[in-house]
Amino acid sequence: MNDPVSILERRLEREKRAREEAESLLESKSRELFVANQELMKLAERLEETVQVRTFELQSALAHLNAIINNIADAVIVSSPSGEITSINPMAKAMYRLIDERHDISRLQDLDDKLFKLTINTSKKQGEVGEAEVALPLERIGKASTSPIFEIPADPSLPPIHIGHVTLIRDITREKEIDRMKTDFISNVSHELRTPLTSVLGFTKIIKKKLDETIFPNVNNTEKGLSKAITQVSSNLEIILEEGERLTNLINDVLDIAKIESGKMEWQFSESDLSEIVEKAVKATQGLIQDTSKVKMSLEIEPNLPLILIDQNRILQVVINLLSNAIKFTSEGEINVSLFRRKKYLRLTVSDTGIGISPENQEKIFEKFQQAGETLTEKPTGSGLGLSISKQILEHHNGQIWAESELGKGSSFIFEIPIARLGVSEDHHIQSLDLESLLEHLGDKQSDLQKIAKILIVDDDPSIVELLVQNLESNGYRTVTASNGLEAIQATKVEQIDLIILDIMMPIINGYDVAAIIKNDPATNQIPIIVHTVLEKSDRSYKLGIDRYITKSADVDLLLREIDFLLRNGKSLRKIVVFDEKESVSQFLIRVLKERGFEVIEVSDSQNGIDRAIQENPDLVILDSFISNRKSLVRSLRLRKEMENVLFILLG
Amino acid sequence: MKGIVFREFIELVETKFSPELADEIIQASNLPSGGSYTGVGTYDHGEILQLVTQLSQKTKISIPDLVRTFGEYLFSVFVKKFPSFFVEPKSAYEFLKRIDDYIHVEVRKLYADAELPTFKYEEISDKKLILEYISNRPFADLAHGLIYATIVHFGGGYSIKRENLSELNNHVKFIIEAEAA
Secondary structure (H helix, E strand, C coil): CCCHHHHHHHHHHHHHHHHHHHHHHHHHHHHHHHHHHHHHHHHHHHHHHHHHHHHHHHHHHHHHHHHHHHHCCCEEEEECCCCCEEEECHHHHHHCCCCCHHHHHHHHHHHCHHHHHHHHHCCCCCCCCEEEEEEECCCEEEEEEEEEEEECCCCCCCCCEEEEEEEEEEECHHHHHHHHHHHHHHHHHHHHHHHHHHHHHHHHHHHHHHHHHHHHHHCCCCCHHHHHHHHHHHHHHHHHHHHHHHHHHHHHHHHHHHHHHHCCCCCCEEEECHHHHHHHHHHHHHCCCCCCCCEEEEEEECCCCCCEEEEHHHHHHHHHHHHHHHHHCCCCEEEEEEEEEECCEEEEEEEECCCCCCHHHHHHCCCCCCCCCCCCCCCCCCCCCHHHHHHHHHHHCCCEEEEEEECCCEEEEEEEEECCCCCCCCCCCCCCCCHHHHHHHHCCCCCCCCCCCEEEEECCCHHHHHHHHHHHHHCCCEEEEECCHHHHHHHHHHCCCCEEEECCCCCCCCHHHHHHHHHHCCCCCCCCEEEEECCCCCHHHHHCCCCEEEECCCCHHHHHHHHHHHHHCCCCCCEEEEECCCHHHHHHHHHHHHHCCCEEEEECCCHHHHHHHHHCCCCEEEECCCCCCHHHHHHHHHCCHHHCCCEEEECC | CEHHHHHHHHHHHHHHCCHHHHHHHHHHCCCCCCCCCCCCCECCHHHHHHHHHHHHHHHCCCHHHHHHHHHHHHHHHHHHHCHHHHCCCCCHHHHHHCHHHHHHHHHHHHCCCCCCCEEEEEEEECCEEEEEEECCCCCHHHHHHHHHHHHHHCCCCEEEEEEECCCCCCEEEEEEEECCC
């Protein structure tokens, strides 16, 4: 069996089997390969199908999104992180009156710089929204809200990527219009309220005066009943006056809040020292403390606080409101005022040891017409609008206000205003005029009026006319009345009128037009005119040559002072404040102005001077070229509400 | 174990000894495959152990020596069969370091079901390399022969020290050091 042939035979047999095995292995591998290939093809087909389905789904989702964006009622503008506009929707095209999208995008970019700035300035933090009003073509107004767009990466561990901004613009022209109508309505209503109120208060004052000066002294007050009646009548009149004043304040507050809410409030932001404002408020309210032996007020201010951009008058209003509230509700203890820097804010705290506010009332008090306490049992004092106005004012400063309090232990009112600049304040345009044309404009005609003055009262409201007549006549003036502009003009022609008190809102012809006619007639243009109205002072009054502007109120004394002054000087003249440093230089100018009959007040360039200039309520402010910081002085003056219609002249 | 190893083993016995001896050890072993092997087939590794044992008995040469010699022979087969593996590496170190990452990867493309050992390496210096053989089967001697042949192939000059980490002959550390010139 082990012979070479058998060995070879066995070897051959093994090789044969190996070959067969290799062949069958090959065949089964081929089959496997075929099946695998088959499956691969099926897989590829299925993949293709899935891709198609997904593509279709994506396309329809995209079409759906596009349809939404294309049909949205607001303009949609998408921009890159650098602020370049990359796409806009049809509404944006319609709103901006664009026709060809390709070069329209760049046009839109040029067209709306404000939009661009809004986009750029919008924070790159998720969820933050920048808002601005933008001008649209055809004098329409849009409200733009811009928010950053963030893409969430597929890998959840990576932070979202800022890929640009999306801006929505809504045409709010109509809302603005309605808003304007609302504000007009409120101001009309308040006018209607103010006028009768002026009469009520005015006559009450006259009655009180007459009773006090003429009637009561002549009454035999030895009679017990009569003496008691006199006391009662006096105190009743006192109440009428107090309540009348309160009503006036309430109307003013309502007007304030209406203005803020409608955006009609004219904000005058300037870089200001908040500590000065706080000091001023403390000074102004200290007198309200009834019993200084029981209530002490202290003030603590961190030194070297930075200037912040605020509307000084409005913030002063807030601080005064907080202080007078503290005083009102604190009968004993302390009122602490502190002003500190706290991170990026300046924080003012007014703490008192007064009656305190219950937790449920702490939020309510910032709402309109809300006061803490039972209104049925406690007599409310104030309008209930003060804190609401304060809150709105602070919100307009990007600040906040809140209260911390414990019933019976006292309250703290805290507000914070950011130190960061709010934006560039609007640079007020400063008019420059040459002196010659100014003098010509102001007029310098002499006249001779050394007799008993006759005053023409022009008002369509008979109660106001009667009130003025009684007040003026009791002060020794003669009066003539006119219930409308035509009658007034007629009166100046037939009578020798020494001064005119003129209402503005009148039927047929308004006060401004009456003043224009009188001031343009050489026969009457020297007659001083005092405008007496419920309206705010406007530019027009100066241009027309009106001498004094007085807002209707029960302050008869002010009116009488002005009448006396104008008549004593015997002619129509105006008040001029001259700022000068080197006195000799402007002396000539001052002399000329005085010779020509102007009332000239000289002030120096100092805080005192500024305060004085504002107090005097001048018609004109002249600044000498030698005033070193003239520009900033003008700015700080112009930003004052009282000075908004005053003409400024810079001497070259 | 892949059929190529069996074929080459029988080839070795036939050429180094005789076709008669090859036939004799096949007959003496109890082989499920009957001793017929195709290179692309896969067979129980026990068969090669039986064949080696029979050969050892017939030739009075120790099993480790036989297996190591087989490893050296197998290397020359690989050089002929897979010349592409030997193009790039310029030294024995370079080649040995690539066993797991390259050579075995390539082998798997041809024989998807091949059960290959792992060769972890640790380069102590440019003159000292530690190669760790880890396998499910006791063929450290085969690895030893292959490593030795590799060194010879690339010009020699290295010594191989062996450290057994397991009695089963399936986990061994080879310390390959350059010999002092």
